[in-house]
Amino acid sequence: MTTYHINLEGDVLKVRFGTPANGDQVIRDAAARLEEMVASGELSGGKLLKIDGPASVAVSYLIAHKISQLYGAIAVFDPKIGRPGYKTFITAVSQTPAYKIGELIETDEPQQKGKPIIKVVLCGPPQSGKSCLREGLKQAISNIEGAPYPYVITACPDGEGAWFSDAARRDLDLARRLKDEYKAKFTAEFAQKAAGWVRSASTPLNIIDVGGRMTEENRVIMREATHAVILAGDEGKEKVPLWEEFCRDLNLVIIANLDSDYQGKEDKIDTHSPLLTGSVHSLKRGEDVSRRPMVQALAQLLVGLCRG
Incomplete structure (x- = not known):
């Protein structure tokens, strides 16, 4: 089993921790998965990529290094901000005037589907x-x-x-x-x-x-x-x-x-x-x-x- 899971759902990169392991192993598994997704064309680039899920500081740096050049902008989900019940992302990487660093991107995706917070x-x-x-x-x-x-x-x-x-x-x-x-x-x-x-x-x-x-x-x-x-x-x-x-x-x-x-x-x-x-x-x-x-x-x- 991998120690870090990465999957693309539309324009959202879903990430989460897997089997518990030290940070060095997590980084190796995350790097291997990202390289596989780029090589297969699953991560082919575009105007905007949103990232949703927990990541260590090391994994965050790795993701930015591996795929930032493929996208005009990358925004990261922050559960502390935005309208209650809806996901809001913060633009963290931008190579296009279409998105400004620090810009908030609110989505219509409900944060919860009937389950309690x-x-x-x-x-x-x-x-x-x-x-x-x-x-x-x-x-x-x-x-x-x-x-x-x-x-x-x-x-x-x-x-x-x-x-x-x-x-x-x-x-x-x-x-x-x-x-x-x-x-x-x-x-x-x-x-x-x-x-x-x-x-x-x-x-x-x-x-x-x-x-x-x-x-x-x-x-x-x-x-x-x-x-x-x-x-x-x-x-x-x-x-x-x-x-x-x-x-x-x-x-x-x-x-x-x-x-x-x-x-x-x-x-x-x-x-x-x-x-x-x-x-x-x-x-x-x-x-x-x-x-x-x-x-x-x-x-x-x-x-x-x-x-x-």
Whole structure:
């Protein structure tokens, strides 16, 4: 099985991750597929090519390198912008005056066909391992056949974006230094911007990582979501009832209430329904936690919500 899928549907290049693998293998598979499509004439060029689907930074550079010379312009789908329910693309490459860099191209293609849009917030006290859970959950969902791509929105200016986990696995000290450099203040302006990202998100499954405090800024962001997962470590367990109340006040459906057992040796699942409860152990930065039983259970729960 390939680690990266690329298919042409009309004037839209559909891309998605396949079998989990390191980035170097993903790049080789993507390159081979693109070369095959060009050689066969499937990618023969034209005025405009739209790209829809998740891609790593490396794959994005590869696609631009391989096919940008074939098309007058290339536009990339961005789920954070545009009318709710319809796909909007941003022009990223242009060699023609017909399209300007940064121009938005809205299509009539419905983003959803009767299925719900799930926007689940990972919340709870600070230092509980939410970012580690986020990355493990993303990997676990990607490994479920037929699951929607888990689109992650980092809605806190702590400098720890989706890149952090991969960087930490290679060089934890460097990742921490970069995080400190990227860290910004949590302002009302940032909250409004992040709330807009969540509100406009139109992919089937969206995971929102928020800060660890019950602030007005988090209230603004979280009220745009649909569901909540609460994660708390030993030092924050007494705050869980307050987080539950905070979520209920925002009309969020709490689907999981989890203990973060940093010193633990194994996960513990207490209940699956009506609420997923139990513990996930040792959420350490830089570790792959995607195969932990609790992470797997939460991934299955979220995919099930998307399927209705």
